[in-house]
Structures are given as structure tokens and as C-alpha cells.
Amino acid sequence: xxxxxxxxxxxxxxxxxxxxxxxxxxxxxxxxxxxxxxxxxxxxxxxxxxxxxxxxxxxxxxxxxxxxxxxxxxxxxxxxxxxxxxxxxxxxxxxxxxxxxxxxxxxxxxxxxxxxxxxxxxxxxxxxxxxxxxxxxxxxxxxxxxxxxxxxxxxxxxxxxxxxxxxxxxxxxxxxxxxxxxxxxxxxxxxxxxxxxxxxxxxxxxxxxxxxxxxxxxxxxxxxxxxxxxxxxxxxxxxxxxxxxxxxxxxxxxxxxxxxxxxxxxxxxxxxxxxxxxxxxxxxxxxxxxxxxxxxxxxxxxxxxxxxxxxxxxxxxxxxxxxxxxxxxxxxxxxxxxxxxxxxxxxxxxxxxxxxxxxxxxxxxxxxxxxxxxxxxxxxxxxxxxxxxxxxxxxxxxxxxxxxxxxxxxxxxxxxxxxxxxxxxxxxxxxxxxxxxxxxxxxxxxxxxxxxxxxxxxxxxxxxxxxxxxxxxxxxxxxxxxxxxxxxxxxxxxxxxxxxxxxxxxxxxxxxxxxxxx
Amino acid sequence: xxxxxxxxxxxxxxxxxxxxxxxxxxxxxxxxxxxxxxxxxxxxxxxxxxxxxxxxxxxxxxxxxxxxxxxxxxxxxxxxxxxxxxxxxxxxxxxxxxxxxxxxxxxxxxxxxxxxxxxxxxxxxxxxxxxxxxxxxxxxxxxxxxxxxxxxxxxxxxxxxxxxxxxxxxxxxxxxxxxxxxxxxxxxxxxxxxxxxxxxxxxxxxxxxxxxxxxxxxxxxxxxxxxxxxxxxxxxxxxxxxxxxxxxxxxxxxxxxxxxxxxxxxxxxxxxxxxxxxxxxxxxxxxxxxxxxxxxxxxxxxxxxxxxxxxxxxxxxxxxxxxxxxxxxxxxxxxxxxxxxxxxxxxxxxxxxxxxxxxxxxxxxxxxxxxxxx
Numbered sequence: 054x055x056x057x058x059x060x061x062x063x064x065x066x067x068x069x070x071x072x073x074x075x076x077x078x079x080x081x082x083x084x085x086x087x088x089x090x091x092x093x094x095x096x097x098x099x100x101x102x103x104x105x106x107x108x109x110x111x112x113x114x115x116x117x118x119x120x121x122x123x124x125x126x127x128x129x130x131x132x133x134x135x136x137x138x139x140x141x142x143x144x145x146x147x148x149x150x151x152x153x154x155x156x157x158x159x160x161x162x163x164x165x166x167x168x169x170x171x172x173x174x175x176x177x178x179x180x181x182x183x184x185x186x187x188x189x190x191x192x193x194x195x196x197x198x199x200x201x202x203x204x205x206x207x208x209x210x211x212x213x214x215x216x217x218x219x220x221x222x223x224x225x226x227x228x229x230x231x232x233x234x235x236x237x238x239x240x241x242x243x244x245x246x247x248x249x250x251x252x253x254x255x256x257x258x259x260x261x262x263x264x265x266x267x268x269x270x271x272x273x274x275x276x277x278x279x280x281x282x283x284x285x286x287x288x289x290x291x292x293x294x295x296x297x298x299x300x301x302x303x304x305x306x307x308x309x310x311x312x313x314x315x316x317x318x319x320x321x322x323x324x325x326x327x328x329x330x331x332x333x334x335x336x337x338x339x340x341x342x343x344x345x346x347x348x349x350x351x352x353x354x355x356x357x358x359x360x361x362x363x364x365x366x367x368x369x370x371x372x373x374x375x376x377x378x379x380x381x382x383x384x385x386x387x388x389x390x391x392x393x394x395x396x397x398x399x400x401x402x403x404x405x406x407x408x409x410x411x412x413x414x415x416x417x418x419x420x421x422x423x424x425x426x427x428x429x430x431x432x433x434x435x436x437x438x439x440x441x442x443x444x445x446x447x448x449x450x451x452x453x454x455x456x457x458x459x460x461x462x463x464x465x466x467x468x469x470x471x472x473x474x475x476x477x478x479x480x481x482x483x484x485x486x487x488x489x490x491x492x493x494x495x496x497x498x499x500x501x502x503x504x505x506x507x508x509x510x511x512x513x514x515x516x517x518x519x520x521x522x523x524x525x526x527x528x529x530x531x532x533x534x535x536x537x538x539x540x541x542x543x544x545x546x547x548x549x550x551x552x553x554x555x556x557x558x559x560x561x562x563x564x565x566x567x568x569x570x571x
Numbered sequence: 572x573x574x575x576x577x578x579x580x581x582x583x584x585x586x587x588x589x590x591x592x593x594x595x596x597x598x599x600x601x602x603x604x605x606x607x608x609x610x611x612x613x614x615x616x617x618x619x620x621x622x623x624x625x626x627x628x629x630x631x632x633x634x635x636x637x638x639x640x641x642x643x644x645x646x647x648x649x650x651x652x653x654x655x656x657x658x659x660x661x662x663x664x665x666x667x668x669x670x671x672x673x674x675x676x677x678x679x680x681x682x683x684x685x686x687x688x689x690x691x692x693x694x695x696x697x698x699x700x701x702x703x704x705x706x707x708x709x710x711x712x713x714x715x716x717x718x719x720x721x722x723x724x725x726x727x728x729x730x731x732x733x734x735x736x737x738x739x740x741x742x743x744x745x746x747x748x749x750x751x752x753x754x755x756x757x758x759x760x761x762x763x764x765x766x767x768x769x770x771x772x773x774x775x776x777x778x779x780x781x782x783x784x785x786x787x788x789x790x791x792x793x794x795x796x797x798x799x800x801x802x803x804x805x806x807x808x809x810x811x812x813x814x815x816x817x818x819x820x821x822x823x824x825x826x827x828x829x830x831x832x833x834x835x836x837x838x839x840x841x842x843x844x845x846x847x848x849x850x851x852x853x854x855x856x857x858x859x860x861x862x863x864x865x866x867x868x869x870x871x872x873x874x875x876x877x878x879x880x881x882x883x884x885x886x887x888x889x890x891x892x893x894x895x896x897x898x899x900x901x902x903x904x905x906x907x908x909x910x911x912x913x914x915x916x917x918x919x920x921x922x923x924x925x926x927x928x929x930x931x932x933x934x935x936x937x938x939x940x941x942x943x944x945x
Contacts, residue, residue: 484681
């Protein structure tokens with residue numbers, strides 16, 4: 054194979070071909086279980102420090118399961134190339150077979166309803182189902198990077214379902230806004246068109262290349278999400294009489310949190326003008342036909358001329374004002390910088406360097422907000438490869454990585470959820486539009502609950518969640534191998550000593566500082 | 572090494588603690604703090620009103636239910652303020668809606684106490700910054716950074732016979748640098764302090780005596796934590812069961828007694844620490860002014876709030892008394908709300924470090940903070 058490492062992440066197309074060639078050697082875990090194979094021995098990392106493969110499994114997934122390291126490591130002779138091949142595979146989630154996760158999701162048919170049907174559920178039912186399915190997805194999906202991006206965007210476009218109709222509408226938002234656009238893919242309407250053509254209605258078997266979903270598509274979906282219109286009061290943003298003042302809530306967060314960033318160079322005047330542009334978009338009430346549908350009411354729209362970030366928007370555009378606003382903000386240089394900074398902090402470190410952020414921002418602009426291309430820019434930076442084991446896992450990542458590392462069987466009910474709640478990181482429970490914090494400080498108070506969780510898992514006290522520690526140690530070829538599996542590197546002498554002296558080895562490792570990082 | 576009495580990193584050397592007591596079910600303010608001189612009161616409640624002679628006189632107009640007599644002491648010390656005709660703007664008279672609205676602080680996401688903890692100035696977060704003595708996180712604490720739900724202090728531990736694990740964790744975290752090392756040390760230290768506390772029966776100070784009921788024990792644990800200086804900034808304790816539709820006295824009497832006795836024990840036990848500790852007592856709504864045929868009262872609007880300690884200028888009944896004449900009563904005959912609960916909480920939260928962030932704690936509401944401290 055004649056692909057140099059440098060070329061690799063730069064040229065996704067070639068890379069995909071490489072994946073196709075190498076990926077077929079892998080037997081998916083769920084296939085193994087279908088074949089009834091006993092969980093066998095696995096090779097843990099053997100290096101003294103975290104190698105590139107262990108690094109990407111820690112950082113781009115919710116943690117490696119037994120055997121994951123060996124599988125990725127086998128993709129190439131060189132550890133870095135193997136890691137890059139795996140990244141490219143992860144960047145194409147639609148090509149990753151994921152039947153175990155799909156099967157696990159079948160029980161959540163409540164989340165698979167058309168918009169109006171969600172209202173049939175009692176309070177709390179959908180939220181509960183969303184929380185559980187989110188936990189189980191993170192644990193079981195093979196499309197780990199996709200799932201990471203779902204969490205990234207869920208925070209970026211945060212909606213707390215405890216506000217008004219969001220208790221029903223967030224389920225739709227999660228599916229149709231966040232998941233549909235999280236990591237590229239095909240726009241929904243065009244997918245239908247593709248099928249139509251494919252099935253010969255137009256007479257031609259030629260399958261057109263579908264357009265890639267990009268950030269502007271995600272932003273537009275979010276702007277027109279009934280849950281977002283509820284959460285940030287867009288539905289009440291109207292101008293019926295001359296005295297009506299627009300509701301600025303969404304307009305402000307659109308600029309401050311979703312696009313330009315707080316120092317992105319907009320003014321209070323811009324906020325007010327954006328709010329004027331968006332007047333008239335509302336959500337049909339729950340007592341009406343087509344409840345939850347978003348509609349534009351012309352008579353509630355301020356149809357005068359506006360000026361947004363130096364762009365003139367002429368009078369009389371009506372609903373098209375929204376398109377103009379999104380065009381102006383979605384690919385604004387400040388948006389590129391702000392998103393690049395967030396992605397770099399998410400995937401590289403808490404303080405990425407300015408040049409790295411700039412190069413990611415450039416890629417974002419150059420590709421019209423292509424999410425996959427932007428991520429490739431993150432992953433090809435030197436900084437990404439050098440910042441290993443330096444990020445403090447958020448509680449959700451911690452819990453899921455512990456479950457994955459120990460191959461614990463879980464139904465994601467009861468105690469597991471309680472621990473997430475105690476640590477203040479239950480999915481869909483963050484009140485303000487800025488989403489759960491990315492930075493480590495707010496999460497430092499959770500150490501005791503992490504330790505307790507580790508101990509409860511070790512002692513088998515988590516109802517509905519089970520671990521077979523003895524078997525894991527044997528499969529990893531002994532205690533030090535098992536520790537290397539948890540740490541992504543060989544344990545230090547101090548860690549080995551503590552493991553043996555703690556009286557609760559598994560708990561100690563999961564509670565240890567190294568396992569709090571990724 | 573930290574001194575035994577030093578504060579853990581949680582809130583540095585800031586000892587301010589806020590204790591929120593929520594009376595769930597809609598507590599009848601008119602039966603707790605009776606408007607003895609309002610003729611409408613006796614007219615509306617011929618059978619269940621507090622008799623003038625039985626009441627503990629407060630200010631010549633209002634009197635305490637004799638079952639709350641224990642509260643006379645902090646009242647006379649000037650450490651207890653009462654706000655009457657207090658409540659929310661919610662008119663559904665539904666427990667669920669009214670509690671939800673009040674705990675969220677309006678139709679906003681997250682709880683007001685959670686937002687306070689997140690937005691207050693210098694929001695240093697420790698493992699025991701925010702606790703709820705309950706089985707699940709109450710709505711008011713939603714969105715708090717790491718709210719700890721405890722049914723008892725014993726849960727703040729790695730369990731019995733796990734000293735080897737704690738020791739080895741101390742060793743591994745001791746090899747770290749930066750915030751993670753500091754937080755691990757604080758957590759281990761807090762655990763040790765609580766273990767030490769739990770190993771001896773608690774001795775309340777100044778002759779205070781807590782009863783054995785769940786509410787009294789909850790407040791006792793809060794007192795213990797504040798004294799142990801583990802960084803407690805906010806605690807939530809509920810006292811449930813105030814929905815007195817029938818036979819009001821049988822239902823409310825024991826609850827009132829429990830409330831007054833526990834609050835007074837806490838007050839006495841805390842001594843000078845009460846200067847930096849505020850207890851606020853609230854309920855989702857009051858009851859109908861007129862008694863019903865079953866010696867009870869139905870869902871109403873305004874009720875009372877109590878503010879104890881924290882430098883409050885007490886010995887006063889605050890808020891504007893609207894009177895109980897027919898033309899004043901709201902809807903089916905309810906005490907109107909003249910003081911929104913946010914205007915009681917706002918000055919308290921300001922005192923507890925959220926001075927410039929009140930608009931984030933209570934968005935979409937024009938605050939007119941009550942003069943609790945002047």
C-alpha cells in the first residue's frame with residue numbers, strides 16, 4: 054500500500070479505499086457473539102506510554118473494550134498509521150456495520166415516532182427513554198466518533214427538555230436535528246430523491262453522488278426545530294403591532310453560542326436585527342391539528358428592511374429573512390474560529406494553540422462548513438497526536454468508558470443513571486443554552502462519586518450492571534495486562550503496587566487518576 | 572496539611588450556607604401565621620381558626636399557631652422574619668405545576684438553586700458544595716454543578732473496610748499535580764472528617780435537642796456538615812404532606828410541630844454560625860381562605876415564607892397584607908400574592924454571593940427585592 058501517513062488524513066478519498074482494503078479483516082464484536090464464540094484472550098497495549106492507537110481509542114471513542122486495541126493495532130504495522138486508518142473508518146459511520154447497537158435500540162420505539170405522536174406520552178417518559186438510549190448507544194455503538202459528535206452538538210445546541218413542550222419536542226430534535234447532521238451524511242430530502250432515481254422511476258440506474266450534510270444544514274435544522282423555538286422563545290418572537298418588541302432570546306444565543314461566539318464581533322443592534330428577521334416563526338400548540346409543526350406567520354413578521362452584521366436585508370423578504378440571516382452567520386469567519394476552538398478543545402486539549410485552531414478554522418471555511426473535513430484538520434494536527442492522556446473525562450465519558458472497558462452487561466437503569474445524576478451529568482438535564490461545560494474545573498467535585506461508582510461496579514452492587522473481573526484478568530493475560538488495557542499503556546510500578554495493596558484492584562484502577570483522563 | 576478546622580477547598584474561607592426547606596403539598600399560611608386582627612379571618616374560618624387567646628402574639632396583628640411556639644425564641648432574638656401573602660404567579664393551583672414553576676423560578680429550564688450555584692461569584696465547587704437530603708435531586712437544584720443527593724452522611728464514604736483503597740487512592744493522586752491532586756486531597760479529607768463525625772454520636776451544641784423524625788435528622792446533618800466545614804454552600808431539605816383538604820388539624824398539627832422544633836433546634840445548635848447561615852422555608856401555594864365542609868382547606872394562592880438567620884432583620888412580618896375582604900380575595904376566594912417568592916429569595920441570594928447574577932438566576936422577571944436586611 055503506497056499511502057504515506059502525511060497524505061492520509063489529507064486525502065479522505067484514498068483513505069477510504071485503504072479502509073475498504075484493511076477493514077474487511079476485522080470481525081465485528083457482535084458477529085462474534087452471534088457465532089456464539091466465547092470471549093477470548095485479547096492483547097492489551099504493551100508500550101510504556103500511550104501509543105497512537107490507545108490515544109485515538111481514548112479520545113475519539115467512549116473508551117476501548119477488551120480487544121478493541123488489538124483490532125485497531127492490527128490495521129497497520131505502524132501504530133500511527135493504524136490509528137489514522139481507524140479514524141478514517143470512524144469518519145464514515147454510514148459504512149460501519151452496527152447491528153448490535155441497532156438491536157439494543159429496538160426497545161426504544163417511543164423515540165421513533167412522527168412529531169405529533171410524541172405528545173401522546175406522559176411527562177418524563179420520553180426524557181427517561183432518551184437518557185437510557187443515549188447511555189446504551191454510547192456503550193454499544195461501533196460508530197463511536199459519530200456518537201462523540203452527537204454529544205458535542207447536543208451541548209452546542211443544548212435544549213433542556215424540562216422547559217414547556219420541549220419535554221416532547223426534544224426527542225424529535227435529538228433524532229432529526231442532532232443525529233441526522235452530526236457527522237456529515239446525506240440530507241434527508243435528497244436521500245429520497247436518490248432512492249427514487251435509483252429505483253428506476255426516472256429510468257436511469259445511475260446513482261448521483263449525494264450532497265454532503267454540512268454545518269449550515271445543521272444550523273438551519275436547529276433554527277427551525279420546534280424544540281429550539283420553544284426552548285429559546287422563538288415561538289413568541291413576533292411583531293403584530295407597531296409597539297411589539299421582538300423576543301431576542303434565540304437571536305442572542307444564535308450569535309453568542311451557535312455561531313459567532315461571544316467575542317465574535319456582533320453588537321446589541323445585530324441581535325435586535327436578527328430577532329426582527331426571525332419574527333413570525335412559531336410552533337403549533339399542543340391543542341391544535343399538526344401540533345408541534347413549525348410554521349411561518351406572515352402577519353406576525355416584521356417585514357421592514359434590516360441590517361445584520363453589515364449586510365443589508367431588503368424589506369419584503371418575509372420567511373426568506375431567515376435564510377439570509379443563516380447565510381450571513383453560518384460561514385462567518387468568527388463562526389469558523391469559534392467552532393474550531395471548541396472542536397480543538399474537545400478533541401485535543403483544554404488549551405489548543407492558536408495556529409492549530411486557525412488551521413482548523415480555515416478548513417471549515419474552505420469546505421463550506423464540512424464537518425468531516427474540519428475534523429480531519431483537527432486530527433492531522435501535530436498537537437492532536439502529542440496531547441495524549443491529558444483531557445479530564447466528563448462524568449458521562451467516565452461511566453461509559455468503565456462499562457466498556459469491563460464489558461459490563463448493563464440495562465442502563467437505576468444505579469447507573471443515579472450516578473450520572475449525582476455527578477451532574479445526566480444527558481438532557483442541563484438547564485442553560487450553553488450546554489454541559491467542556492472544561493475540567495466544573496467536574497472536579499465529582500471524584501468521590503467516580504470512586505464510589507468504581508467500587509460499586511467492582512463489588513457488583515450496581516443493580517442491572519455486572520462485571521466478571523476474574524475472567525477479564527485472565528483474558529488480558531494477567532493483572533498487568535488487564536491494567537494496561539485500562540490505562541492504554543503499561544502500568545507504573547506505583548500503580549501495580551497500589552493495585553495489589555488496595556484490596557479492590559478493579560475499583561482502584563477505575564478510580565485512579567489515569568482512568569479519569571483520556 | 573489542612574488544619575482540622577480549616578475549610579476545604581470547596582468554598583475557601585467563605586462559610587456562607589443556604590438551607591432551603593420546601594413544604595410540599597401547599598402549606599396553609601393562614602393557619603401558621605394567623606391574621607388575628609383581620610375580621611375576615613374568623614368569618615371565613617368559624618371552626619378552624621386559631622383563637623386569639625391561643626396564638627403566640629407577634630406584632631399585634633399576626634399571631635403564631637401555638638404549635639409553632641418554639642419559633643418565638645428566634646423571633647424575639649430578631650433572627651426570624653416572616654413574609655406573608657407570599658407565593659408565585661402560578662394560578663393553576665396544581666401541586667405539580669406550582670412546585671415546578673417555583674423550583675425552576677419561572678418557565679425556565681433548571682432550578683433556581685442550581686442556577687445560583689452555577690452563576691454565583693467565585694463558584695468554587697467541592698464534593699459537598701450542594702446537597703439534598705432526599706432520594707433524588709429536587710427540581711430546584713437541577714443544573715447545579717454536582718449536587719450530591721444523600722439520605723444520610725454515611726453515604727459520603729467508600730464504605731466500611733475500604734481504608735486500604737482510600738490510602739492507595741491518596742497515594743496515586745498524591746503523585747499528581749494541579750487541580751486534580753487538590754480535589755482528590757480535599758475529597759479524601761472530607762471523607763475522613765465525615766467518617767470521624769459518624770464514628771461518634773452527634774452532640775448538638777448549646778443544649779439543642781433534635782427530634783428523631785426525618786426532617787429533624789436532615790437539619791441535624793446539615794448542621795453537622797456546616798460545622799465540619801466541608802464546603803457546604805446550599806442544602807435542600809423537604810418536609811412533605813401539607814395538602815390539608817380534610818381535617819386540617821389532624822394533618823397539619825404534627826407537621827407544624829415538627830417544623831418548629833427542628834428549626835429551633837437547628838437555630839440553637841448553630842449558635843453564632845447562624846450569622847452566615849440562612850434558612851428559608853417555602854411552599855408552592857397557600858390554601859383557600861374559607862374552610863371547607865370537611866374541616867379542611869382547598870388549594871389557594873398566597874402563603875407564608877420564613878427566613879431564619881443569615882443576618883436577617885427579624886422580628887418582623889414583611890410584605891403587604893392585602894386584607895381578607897371579599898373584594899380583595901382572588902378567584903374562588905384566595906389570599907392574593909403580594910410578594911413574589913423571587914423577591915424574598917433575591918436578597919438572600921445576593922447576600923450569599925450572587926449580587927450581580929440575579930438576572931441569570933431569575934430570568935424574565937423584574938425583581939423588586941424585599942428589604943430583609945434593613
